[in-house]
Amino acid sequence: MLSRTADHLFWMSRYTERAENTARILDVNYQTSLLPQSSVEAQAGWEGLLVISELMPSYKEKYGAEITPRNVLDFMVRDEANPSSIYSCLRAARENARAVRGSLTTEFWETQNQTWLELGRMLKGKEFERDPSQFFEWVKFRSHLSRGVAIGTMLRDEAYNFYRMGTFLERADNTARLLDVKYHAAYSDHASDAAAMEEDFDFYQWSAILRSVSGFEVYRKVYRDVITPVKVAELLILRADMPRSLHNCINEVVNNLTVVANAQSGETTRFAGKLRADLQYSRIDEILGSGLHAFLTQFLDRVNDLGGRISQDFLVPVAH
Structure with a gap:
């Protein structure tokens, strides 16, 4: 198959998986922050998030040295300038999917596209701020749905293999x-x-x-x-x-x-x-x-x- 097509499929899956993993770790950190703990422990948890993603320099450039839960969440969820934010990952996944629309089943493309459209609506409607955990569950669910539709509808050809390779890498x-x-x-x-x-x-x-x-x-x-x-x-x-x-x-x-x-x-x-x-x-x-x-x-x-x-x-x- 064309290397450009393989490239888009590979990165589409990687970005979808990255959005899910970011949602997972943000959700766990958010839930843990609600437990009784010292301010030092809480601070270490939010710092760890930035370290995991190798985003500490980018964060400090935008927000300064102070690390607050609100700023970290905003940076990791909706910041368009952060290439690893959930917003940026789902946007990149959708753009890669659009580029190889002909290699995807209709159900698969519609799942990717609907995720992107719904994300914009949810962020504009302040649903993330109202209930972060519910938002993170939605991101995980959309990733699961995308993967399930791919497994259930895609031909087992090279397109499928590159899609799966990107996911697991x-x-x-x-x-x-x-x-x-x-x-x-x-x-x-x-x-x-x-x-x-x-x-x-x-x-x-x-x-x-x-x-x-x-x-x-x-x-x-x-x-x-x-x-x-x-x-x-x-x-x-x-x-x-x-x-x-x-x-x-x-x-x-x-x-x-x-x-x-x-x-x-x-x-x-x-x-x-x-x-x-x-x-x-x-x-x-x-x-x-x-x-x-x-x-x-x-x-x-x-x-x-x-x-x-x-x-x-x-x-x-x-x-x-």
């Missing part, structure tokens, strides 16, 4: 960022990650992390035990049957990459396969023993490298 990146910031902020000064996690355990914090990736009920089903940080890490990194785990995301990327492989993508396929093998055969005690932050930083570098290789082999080499 973006999801892997977001899950790793969430874990890195949440764990590293609490445990970076400790010699042993595993010992420190158990020692400084905060039930509400770890429950919030699980809820942000729809993993709370999954955790209970898999472990049938109280929540422990080490098992949370294992679930979100190594469990291949957990939909938002790093292992499952890379499995999906490799599976779709294998289908669209061409004469020049052999090295990219090998690189992706090696990343999957490392996740498949790792153990959580080994990862924690060598340092979780170091592992996640390396993983993010490799995912970023993989995205670049996919662009080089298949897509239009344009910065997004």
